[in-house]
Amino acid sequence: MSAYSLRGLRWFEALSGGAGALQGFPASLKVADVRLGEQNVRLLAVVADPDNHFPRARNGEVGLLEGWGLAKAVDEAIDADRNAIHKRALIAIVDVPSQAYGRREEALGIHQALAGAADSYARARLAGHPVIGLLVGKAMSGAFLAHGYQANRLIALRDPGVMVHAMGKASAARVTLRSVEELEALAASVPPMAYDIDSFASLGLLWETLSVEQIEQPCATDLARVIDCLQQAINDVAAAPRDLSSRLGATHRAASSTVRQLLRAQW
Amino acid sequence: METLSFEFPAGQPPRGRALVGCVGSGDLEVLIEPGLAGKLTIQVQTSVNGSEQRWQHLFARMFDGQTPPAMSIDIHDFGATPGVVRLRLEQGFEEIGHD
């Protein structure tokens, strides 16, 4: 059993239909241009590279190379489609356990590398590229902020291994001076603290949650289901605002809307 | 965490309002606003359980036998010592006194 997830890689391979990954990117970054139905799409996935030059980024974490690499991959799409009528969709296949934790990372400015990725994804969205986040595994903290969280639409697969959070349970327990059991008990009554994807969905941040049969390695029906959903998401974006306002409105995010209303009224 | 309420006889409401302090470890935030004439009301949210007596004593020492302005005071306390509580309250009183 590997120390890292293979889901992102498998979904990348399945969605790219065997078209190989583009050259010119680190081995931990898979990029491919494919057609999904009538749409041009650039797939992006961060995967484990056991030979990563950076030893603290060998299990699929988003580190220095991955952050700047994502930025480069997205920038290329923005440049290539600058004058295109229909800009290709960018699909972030998200299966990232965390950002990379290490001395090299901090020293060389991993915060800046992740900003590079977030910057490019946000600019792509503002330029009219549909940006879709497809969560097939973990989508954790800084890694998700860099890869996926700037999407117009977020789609998650329903599975215990699909989780969004700011920090893993053990670390979160330590930092908040609680036991893991106490944390889990709290999470049961505080939806934003929960780790499961259905609790995350209740925050109104997801556009769709999908069940599949073989999440580790999609079968044909899984693939068809997801592709159909991706296409719908891309179409949904076409006539919509290019900001993240569609994430507002759930009951659990009432305060987020109230604050904005009050700011506007007092501006 | 506890929520406690206290009331004391008071004079007229002050004209101004004040905010002092911050909910940092060992500190507290105090919001002072004009209340209803004749009453000084204090609401305390504190991280320290079982501290009602301590607050009661502190406020009694400050207000018993006095006629403070009719203030509505909100305290958000994160384990401040009585000395720090008193300091913040006095800072707040001074601020509203300056209107």
Added chain:
Amino acid sequence: MTDSAALLNKHSFVELGARQRAKALLDAGTFRELLDPFQRIMSPWLLRQGVVPQSDDGVVIAKGNLDGLPVVIAAIEGAFQGGSLGEVGGAKIAGALELAAEDNRKGIPTRAVLLLETGGVRLQEANLGLAAIAEIHSAIVDLRQYQPVVGVVAGSVGCFGGMSIAAGLCSYLLVTQEARLGLNGPQVIEQEAGLDEYDSRDRPFIWSLTGGEQRFATGLVDRYAADDVTQIRQQVSQLLHLGVPEQHRSGQAELFLQRLARLDTDVQIEPATVRQLYQGERS
């Protein structure tokens, strides 16, 4: 002015709370706070966990002028929950940036200054804090099309977590010696990677990598100021007057990838190595 007179005239910025910092930066008489503490727009999530809330949820939003330029300042209170962002505080910052961008689209040249004293996401609100930070990132990139977004990291908390990414998105960054700017807190790195990789109790070591002076020496921030209100104010004003930079630091993927490709990753990193690798190349 004699040295001692100059010293006496220095006013520490670091010792000021968030509200005082915002006031200190704005032109006299122009400070106007939105969603002020008396409105009590607080966290909906803390009380049920037995955590005492703060009336402004640890974020101050103030509009005013800075040397005549219309600005909105978002100041994070580092003393409250380590400056961590929850739903309300995060929405205050994101909402203010969104309205500033809207202003610009209507021809009103509102700039934004972010005073970043934060550990990132407030774990008691986890996914709502994280979501708000993603919205802050989006709003910075949007506003940056029209006006520079200036970030100030003064200390003593520093700027970590998802908000360090926000710092990385800013048009310009100003830091002091006391400041630190890094993605992960030292204790988390030590836990994840071990003591040899990162000793969270070794303060000189931490500052040598992520402290203000090193970040300035490596071109990851734009200005390095003394802990003095007047100097910081002047520098922020200068940065605002520079306008939108030709290229943002966060837009320089190619440059950073080239630099990283030259690095010998077989040896552990040293501060001097980073200075050599990054030195002299500013955005």
